[in-house]
Amino acid sequence: MSSVAPISQQIWDMKYRHKSADASAKEKSIEDTWSRVAKALAEPEKNKAKWEKRFYDLLKDYKFLPAGRILSGAGTKRKVTLFNCFVMGNIPDDMSSIFDNLKEAALTMQQGGGIGYNFSTLRPKGAPVHGMGSDASGPLSFMDVWDSMCRTIMSAGSRRGAMMATMRCDHPDILDFIKAKQDPGRLRMFNLSVLVTDAFMNAVKQDEAWELSFEGTHYRTLQARELWDEIMRATYAFAEPGVIFIDRINNRNNLHYCETITSTNPCGEQPLPPYGACLLGSVNLTKMINDPFEKTAEIDVTQLDQVVRDAIRLMDNVVDVSGYPLSEQAHEAKAKRRIGLGITGLADALIMCGIKYGSDEAVKQTRDWMSQIRRSAYLASADIAAEKGSFPLYEEEPYLNGQTIQELDKDVRSAIKKNGIRNALVTSVAPTGTISLLADNISSGLEPVFSFSYTRNVLMPDGSRKAEEVTDYALRLYRRLKGNDAPLPDYFVDAQTLTPPEHVRMQAAVQEYIDSSISKTINCPEDISFENFKNIYMQAYDTGCKGCTTYRPNDVTGAVLEVKPEKSNDPQESLPLNEPFSKPEDSFEAGGIVYMTKPLDRPGTLPGQTYKLRWPESNHAIYITLNDIIQDGRRRPFEIFINSKNVEHFAWTVALTRMISAVFRRGGDVSFVVEELKAVFDPRGGAWVKGKYVPSLLAAIGGMIETHMIQIGFLPTPEITGDDVEEVSVAASSNERGPLHSLLRQCPQCGEAGLIKSEGCDTCTSCGYSKCS
Structure with a gap:
């Protein structure tokens, strides 16, 4: 992992590295992870040694990225499902x-x-x-x-x-x-x-x-x-x-x-029948481009074909290797052998070919690439069917007469007619936020680059902080090939400079070649008019999309950072759906955040909840009561009471009660209280609580407060929990193309303003936290 960005190493260690129950590492490098996964997924093959090597070569250098559950679970002998x-x-x-x-x-x-x-x-x-x-x-x-x-x-x-x-x-x-x-x-x-x-x-x-x-x-x-x-x-x-x-x-x-x-599944890329399951993986397009940033830049069709074919076989084997929570899910998966091979790094690959995301040329090139991927995927599945048999519910006549199958090349349909097909559906474009970070911070899925550069402050062992710049893969490659002083061409565009119609056009272009569906977020400016916003959904329907997800930052969905985007004098940069851009003045417009400078008034009665906390080193349970108020339509914590019969706890619980309540009553974003408490380590040692190590009693109280904040909707639900070994922050300064603005929100894991909405998922650009919503 020495050749990739430090954040990739940290993502691997935190999410995908195989570790023992005591958190000691069983794998020394990402290559060990690839070996584990390749060996596990070659198990259904007659020639295991051959396919273990092929699968390792497929995973090597991040050419193919299986979904996170496959990377973290395959070959670990844990009782987990590899389906997302x-x-x-x-x-x-x-x-x-x-x-x-x-x-x-x-x-x-x-x-x-x-x-x-x-x-x-x-x-x-x-x-x-x-x-x-x-x-x-x-x-x-x-x-x-x-x-x-x-x-x-x-x-x-x-x-x-x-x-x-x-x-x-x-x-x-x-x-x-x-x-x-x-x-x-x-x-x-x-x-x-x-x-x-x-x-x-x-x-x-x-x-x-x-x-x-x-x-x-x-x-x-x-x-x-x-x-x-x-x-x-x-x-x-x-x-x-x-x-x-x-x-x-x-x-x-x-x-x-x-x-x-x-x-559908929660992110929408997999429409599924009752008890249906989604099995996902992505081809890394950045690894398929020859002569990047040259006039001769193009995709290596031969390599792309081989990667897709091996990826289809690997994913088909997951159906047999994985565990399933319910027998009905196992039956459904094996009867249809549905898989979802997708892409990631599309925006970076376009940049490497000198093409601006969202342009006519980008749409044409994307169609060419997706056509090749679809062709290779279906031919691979037909070849496997000749060897291992078709999926059990395959019926030749109705299958070949389906709308999507009728659009395949004639020779592909002929191959299916001759051999059958192993997998009922083969393609899908899933969220790839975390695995894209793992793969050296490439652009995620089919999304544009969110930001080309940002800064994270890493907490060092001696307590000092080291500023670490995180840059997009394509930008780093450009600098390495062209020099640090070379001006960036105009095809280096990010999510903030694109219009909603450009987002929709790219979604529709990809959907044309995907038999399942795709996960895509259409980023909208905060001040887009309501009528223009509605037109996004109508355009998505009219251009063949199977669904539509938008993100418009406001005081409900997310806060705007201090640095706001400058309004362009060029109307073409802000013309949603070819209509004149104007700031809306209707009643559905959300207002700005109000930062509190004086304590909130306490109503006569407050809703609340009491939690019981048993700490192994204490003779008595601690009872934590959290009361809430409704402010601007949002429930938020207002006060806390911490009680214990243990007299040794009296002084500090009273002090903590008063201090935290005082913070809550000031309003604003008080989620930092959780992180401050969870970061407290007891030099005498923590304790294991419900199978998880908690470093101190104060950290346990912080965890209770966090649970309450999540349950009332004040905080989003974190996908992963545990104590972070670093603190991260995103600079609200300009990157090489423009300000990092408006789409960044506070991360519930590291607490920094690094959370973006992408492909229907929250992904932190600082610590790698990811939650698909």
């Missing part, structure tokens, strides 16, 4: 089945899998419950139960995947669903997406009436545009719900003849 996410079974509309599904969700999440659920099958609020003489409480009330279950598993120390909840656009409770997360602290363990049909989109365009019904019973009629505007207003101001074009997904599904899809 699952869609759970359909929920029958009866109490017994509902709670059976809740149990299945808990078992899946206990092993770390993210889950998706369709709640459209539950009768609406107020519908009669026959035989009980009562009315239904509606699907949202049961979503609250799922949310509570997820928080319980999380507080018990389990690593938690995200949850996705979907609801059809014609369900009678759809308006409540759209607004559900606007209630402070509600459904914070969920991402929400509306299943939008073609009929609904046509009704929106024609300004027609739209009926809300359930199982043939009509409940309400409203204008389709009214409902569409409600969806758009919510995501404009609150970043949710997302939109999934569900008819397009089902119509273009290779398995249209044997399954119906009603939900």
Whole structure:
């Protein structure tokens, strides 16, 4: 790892390096990790030695990046699943089945899998419950139960995947669903997406009436545009719900003849049937470019073809090697052998070829590359089928007549007709935030480069801090080849300089060659008008996308840093969807953050919760009570009380109670209290609590406060926990192309303003923290 950026070494050590239960390392280098994974995934092969070497060469130098669960879990003999996410079974509309599904969700999440659920099958609020003489409480009330279950598993120390909840656009409770997360602290363990049909989109365009019904019973009629505007207003101001074009997904599904899809995994790149699982990996396009930054720069088609073919075989073997939380998930995976091979480093690869992301040339080049990847992937799967057999539910006629298969090259279709095909679906573009950092900080997935350069301050063993510059892979390569003083060409563009239409065009270009779906975030300026914002979603639908996710920074979705972008005098730089750019003045515009300079007033009554903390070295439990207030529609901690019967604790618990409460009452961002407490080490030693080492009693109290902040929605849910060995910060200064601004938020792990929204995931540019939402 000596040739890559220090952050890559740290990401490997923190997330993917195989370690013993006592945290001692079993692997000396990333090469050891590749050897472990290659050996484990060659196990299903007859010639294990041959394929172990092939798989090692595939992983070597980051040419292919398996999803994180494969890197961290394969070959470790741990009882873990190598699949990232699952869609759970359909929920029958009866109490017994509902709670059976809740149990299945808990078992899946206990092993770390993210889950998706369709709640459209539950009768609406107020519908009669026959035989009980009562009315239904509606699907949202049961979503609250799922949310509570997820928080319980999380507080018990389990690593938690995200949850996705979907609801059809014609369900009678759809308006409540759209607004559900606007209630402070509600459904914070969920991402929400509306299943939008073609009929609904046509009704929106024609300004027609739209009926809300359930199982043939009509409940309400409203204008389709009214409902569409409600969806758009919510995501404009609150970043949710997302939109999934569900008819397009089902119509273009290779398995249209044997399954119906009603939900996706939490990031949206894998629409899945009941009990479906997503298995992911990405080709690193930056490693495929010959003669970078020269006029002769181009992709090495031969190398790309070989990497894709070997990656398909490796991923197919994961289906047989992985564990599964539920037998239904194992059956579903093995019956269809669905995999999702994608890309990462697209933006850097375009830069290396002298092409500006979002331009006409970039769209053309991306299509050429994706066409080659699709071709190689399907041919590889057909070749494996000739050797090992097709997936069990393969039926030649309906499969070959599918919309997506009909668009393949004639010789590819002929190969499938001759050999069958091993994997029902083969391509998907997933979030790659952390593994892209691992691979020497390449651009993530199909996203543009977020920032070409930023600074992180690393805490050294002697207590001093060392400023460390982190730069994008393409920028470092350019400097190495062209010199430090060479001016950057205009094709070095980042996320802040691109317009929403350029984002959508690139998403649509990639989607054209992907049989599943893709994860992409369309970054919007804070002051984009509501009408222009709505047009992004319509453009996504009209250009063939299967869903749309946007991120507009505001006081709800994220704070703006001190350095704000300068308004350009060139209208073309800020023309969303070819309409005149203007600052909106409608009632859905979110205001700025108010920084408090005087204590908040205390209401007469406050909601709160008491936590019991047992510390092994103490004779008595400690009780921690946290009370909250509602401020600007957000629930936030207001005061704390720490009590213990141990008289030795009296003085410091009173002092801590008063100091933390004083900080809480000043308002602003008080999450730093958590990190300060969790960083306290007791020189006499800490203790093991629920299988995790906690360095001090104060750190345990900090963990309790953090848990409470997450449960009320004040903090996002961290994907990984534990004590960090370094402190990191992002400089709010200019990089080589422009200011790092507006999309950075505070990271819940390192506490620094380094959190960006990319591919539907929160990724910290400082410490590598990643949480897919």
